[in-house]
Amino acid sequence: MISDELNSDETISDEMIGHRQKGRFAKRSNESDGNDDTWKKWEWADEFGNLFIRAFIKPISKEEDSQIFYGCVMDFPKHNEQFGFPKSVAIKEVFFRGEEYYKAKEMLVHEVEILKMAVQMEAIYVIKLIDYIILPNSLVMVMELGEESLKHRLNRLKIKWKQNENLDVINSDIKSIFIQMVIALRDLHRFAIHLALKSENWLYVNRNGEKMLALIDFQTSALIQTNGTIDNRSEKKRKELRSIICKTFVGRTHLPRTRSFASPEHKGFCESRGKNQLNVQTDIWSLGISLLEILAYTPQIDAIFDFEFFVKEKRKFKILRDAFVEENENKNKEFAEKAKMAIEEYFPNFSVLVKQMLSTDPKNRPTVDELLNEITSLKF
Incomplete structure (x- = not known):
């Protein structure tokens, strides 16, 4: 509970938000x-x-x-x-x-x-x-005020999908969610990149009676220039950039879940102090991982792990991620290959999108506009 008393003469130093000025x-x-x-x-x-x-x-x-x-x-x-x-x-x-x-x-x-x-x-x-x-x-x-996180919504959808394993319904639900995510990212990319996209950082809000996805948690985000890149031309800028963006890799055992969504150039910049290649396409990689996470909730992918009932959701997602991202030695290679084949069989259109978004070269990843065109044209 918030315990410190606030005195009436404690003014807010920055300009206030919206209609309010010095509050x-x-x-x-x-x-x-x-x-x-x-x-x-x-x-x-x-x-x-x-x-x-x-x-x-x-x-x-x-x-x-x-x-x-x-x-x-x-x-x-x-x-x-x-x-x-x-x-x-x-x-x-x-x-x-x-x-x-x-x-x-x-x-x-x-x-x-x-x-x-x-x-x-x-x-x-x-x-x-x-x-x-x-x-x-x-x-x-x-x-x-938000109503529920995307992660919570996926847990509810998992129950619905399990009760009726209709692929058309599942594909349509995923398409609807993903379109909202792409539109939200396009909106953000007018002025910033997020750099911490994951299901916990998407929140459903009620706007004029309509539920929509909104982005939250911008502690490690960065403002961008009109060309979609971060201004880090000076050493001072680069130092400031690392002090904000790379804090996701400090504390709490290096936040392994956040790292699971981080692109190769993000990890390279923060862990190896490599050249900055961060731009709007960095978020596209994380969006690809997010799509994999959504697919991990489907009964078709669940079936791969059915005989190992103790496999938790987060482990299923990790195995699925490892199937599409070549990094270190994959200890669950057999499961990963089966899961990858299942996605290619049951969700071929999404499989193609995931592979495009997870290109190691940011220039080869689709833009938000290209993604929106592709996803809206899908028919189920």
Whole structure:
């Protein structure tokens, strides 16, 4: 739970997001109405008046160094009409870690800068930042509320697909998800590259009654130039770039899951301190791995592992990834070959796309526009 009191004179140094300019947090109250102890009151003061938010005392999501609370804007009609605030919001607090850790303060502040740019660029498929404040030991952000992650949606789809193993239905569902992912990436690539694409970093949000996929988690993302590359012409720029992007490879046993989605040029830049070849095509590689992860949830691929009931989902995905990515010695070569053959048999169109996206040369990977043309033309 967020414990530090915020004083009314603690102003936010950066320009505020959206309609708000120089805003500030007022002192929070722990009061609750009647006997209801489940809510904690937040009072937000700015030049427009007070925006009252109430947040659950218990976080809806909690990790080692972050927690997310459900919040509700109490005077919703007034603020929604005037300033566009949503009624329900997510309040996220991330605690700072040491400078060498991937949750360092500079990375979290960097994420705010990316999200502010997304607002400025009117990016539709990026989670919306409403406001934020930097505290001595943490960053607190008020954000658009998501409904479920792509990973959670895939777990539900797996049950549906298992009940009815209709390939046309499965292919159509995957096509629908993948189109949204490609469109979201095209939107982001107008100003940034993500560099940490995985199912946990896609979130379904409700926009005007319609559910859509939005990108989250921009701590290791990078702003790009108009040609789709990162500005690192000076040694200072290169050092700054590594200090942000390569934090994914520091701490927590080098974040093995994040590494599973990282492209060869991403690993080369961070692990071998090689030449920077990072650009928008770097995300295309990660998108290819993400498509493999989606395919790993299908009953057709599940059947390959049926006789080994103890094989967990993450191991299935790793085996499947290793079938398409030639790196170190593959200890599960037999399973990998069977899984690869199953994808080629049951999902031939997606198999072709995966192989194109996982080209070791970024120049040979399809662009987001080429991918969108290919995927929309598929008929099932």
